[in-house]
Amino acid sequence: MSHFIITGPVGSQTEGAPAPNRLEINDFVKEEEMFSLYIQALEIMYGSKQEDLISFFQIGGIHGLPYIAWSGAGAEDSAEPAGYCTHGSVLFPTWHRPYVALFEQVLQKHAAEIAEKYTVDRPRWQKAAAELRQPFWDWARETVPPPEVISLDKVTITASDGQKKEVDNPLRRYRFHPIDPSFPEPYSNWSATLRHPTSEGSDAEDNVQDLTKTLKADQPDITSKTYNLLTRVHTWPAFSNHTAGDGGSSSNSLEAIHDHIHDSVGGGGQMGDPTVAGFDPIFFLHHCQVDRLLALWSALNPSVWVNSSSSEDGTYTIPPDTTIDQTTPLTPFWNTQSTFWNSFQSAGVSPSQFGYSYPDFNGLNLQDKNAIRERIAQVVNELYGHRLRKTFPFPSSLVAAGAPQATTKDLSPITTATTLATIPHALTTEQGLSEKNADGTPKVESVAPVSKPISTEYWEWTARIHVKKYAVGGSFSVLLFLGAVPENAADWRTSPNYVGGHHAFVNSMPQRCANCIGQGDLVIEGFVHLNEAIAEHAHFESFDPAVVSPYLARELHWGVMKVGVIASGMCHM
Known part of the structure; x- marks a missing residue:
């Protein structure tokens, strides 16, 4: 059979850039021509029959359900249904790069066809479509957003x-x-994608107010992370x-x-479940940002790229117990009729091989790594970095410009403080954290991992969280607080004492995904940086352990909540 070749969008040029820029959404919506074409192109993708190879449904389905082969990738190689999923793998960032480029390629194709139909100032619209x-x-x-x-x-x-x-x-x-028909409940009840749905029934609606409040509350945590x-x-x-062991x-x-x-x-809608997340239109806005962060990080670490690792139980197209590395095919993304893109070919801070760039790199000589x-x-x-600079003095050698000198091998670990907490009974059985205290309650460590005199001594406090990814049976959050915790769990995320959390993005149908089955006992790792919250809540003059350790032992509380579940609970020391 003939395979669909992923090239990314083609045509046009941005002055001072190797390829046209992807724009930030707040800027993009102000571009009359691009926004108008984009909206119309999305509607064409939506209106295509769901079985059409390049329909919105089929492209979104590559990420999860309905777990079928796309463009013949793996159709004859797998004995049972499984996903192309590479979550929890060293291939996670690079697998999503050609994926978004595929979506972008189809989107631009439709935009170019739409531009040809304009009867007023057609060249202007053709140019916008090309860009x-x-x-x-x-x-x-x-x-x-x-x-x-x-x-x-x-x-x-x-x-x-x-x-x-x-x-x-x-x-x-x-x-x-x-x-x-492959969708489980509650997704089988919903005729459209939802964000923070009001119920699991067919009458569910988006709760935009709850979505907005949640995102606003998360801003300090996300920026700091x-x-x-x-x-x-x-x-x-x-x-x-996110696999545990971060070096x-x-x-x-x-x-x-x-x-x-x-x-x-x-918040209980499709975006919170890998099996159906690709069907929410915001998915591709989100993953363009993920790809941009890959580009930014690569610019700061130009000699680092995909390392060798084990495939564990494999995926639809990656055999189990084999070595995966930067030459492993990123299926189902064909680059010729017989080969797939791989991570080595997908490298680049400004990946013009896929026909796009980011404004951050405009005007730069891409051969000059130092510049x-x-x-x-x-x-x-x-x-x-502005949040950190406003809250407390941040040593100059730890900011991005000096990041290579601020590696952990140059720094000395100093102290560990352990606090005890119980997960609200309504939200847990034997789930959640992989380590427990003597009384059986899960353990959270608040760690002050590094201290290095620069001009003055500086202490950084971070909560390290280890959890079993599949213990809860869906996506969930470990939420941290400094001070009193609301009795009603529905108020946790918007509490003034909420300081951040670790969030597990979990397949609700792991039995249908070979990679997920193999990771049944997988422990994942996350961190919450506490200095900003300590400064805001405690108003200490320093972060010295003599002051901070007893404070955290007294005031740090936490609990676990399954995404989309509204339940009452209390988080205790």
Whole structure:
């Protein structure tokens, strides 16, 4: 059979860049031509028959259900249904790169066809179509997307006759036609994608207010995690995936932060479950940002790329117990009629091989790694470092520009403080944390991992969280608090004492995914950086252990909540 070749979008050029830019969504919605074409192109993808290879449904389904071969990749190689899933793998960042490029390629193809139909100033629309790229949502800078993404049912575009026109907003939701029989409940009850659904029944609606409150509450945690990822993590295993054992960076992986966004946006809806997340239109905005962070991190760590690792039980197309590395085929993404893209071919801080770039790299000589690193360090500090600088003095050698000198091998571990807590009974059985205290309660460690005199001594406090990924039976969050915890768990995420959490993005049907079955006892790792919250709540003059250790032992509380579950519970020491 003939296979669909992934090239990414083609055509046009951005001045000073190797390829047209993907734009941040808040900027993108202001671009009349691109936004109008984008909305219409999405509608064409939505309207295609769900069995069509390049329909929105089929492309979204590559990520999970209905667990069928796409474009013949693995159709004859697998004895039983399984997914292409590479979550929890060193291939996580690179697998999603050609995936988003495929979506972007189809999107731009439709935009170019639409532009040809404009009867007013057609060359302007043709140019916009050639430059059109999938936008990204920089949630590290602004966790709440614009109304065009989360709240407007209608948007205004310029139609082919040059007139303004109000149309249904395809960024708001995708409507299934029909609901696929592979979907389990509650997804089998919902005719369209939902975010923070009001119920599990067919009458469910989005709870935009709850979604917005959740995302706003998460802003400090997400920004801090992103900044620490880009400035403190320097090995591929620690950067690429959420499996425990980060090499001592005491910072979250790209996948762990990615999981946080999925759970916070989904709130019990499709985005919170890998089996159906790809059907929510916000998925591709999110994953463009994930890919952008891969580009930024690569610019700061130019000599680091995919390492060798075990495939464990494998996937639909990756055999079990084999070595995976940067040459492993990233199925189902064909680059010729007989071969697939791999991580080595997908490398690049500005991956023009897929026809796109990011504004952060405009005007740079991509062969000058030092210049790129210096510029991106400045970008990272300006975009994401401001919260740290405002809250407490941050040593200059630990910011992005000096990240290579701030590796954990240069720093000495100092102390560990352990606090005891119980998970609310309504939300747990033997689930949750892999380590327990003597009384049987799960354990959380608050760690002050590093101290190195620079101009003055500096202590950083971080909570390290280990959990069994599949213990709860779905996506869940470990939430941390400094001070009193609301009795009603529905108020946890918006409590002023909520300081952050670790979020597990979990397949609700792991028995249908070979990779997930093999990871049944997988322990994943996450971190919550506590200094900003300690400064806000305790108003200490320093972070010295003599002051902070007893404070955390007294005030640090936590609990576990399954995503989408509203239950009452109390989190105790």
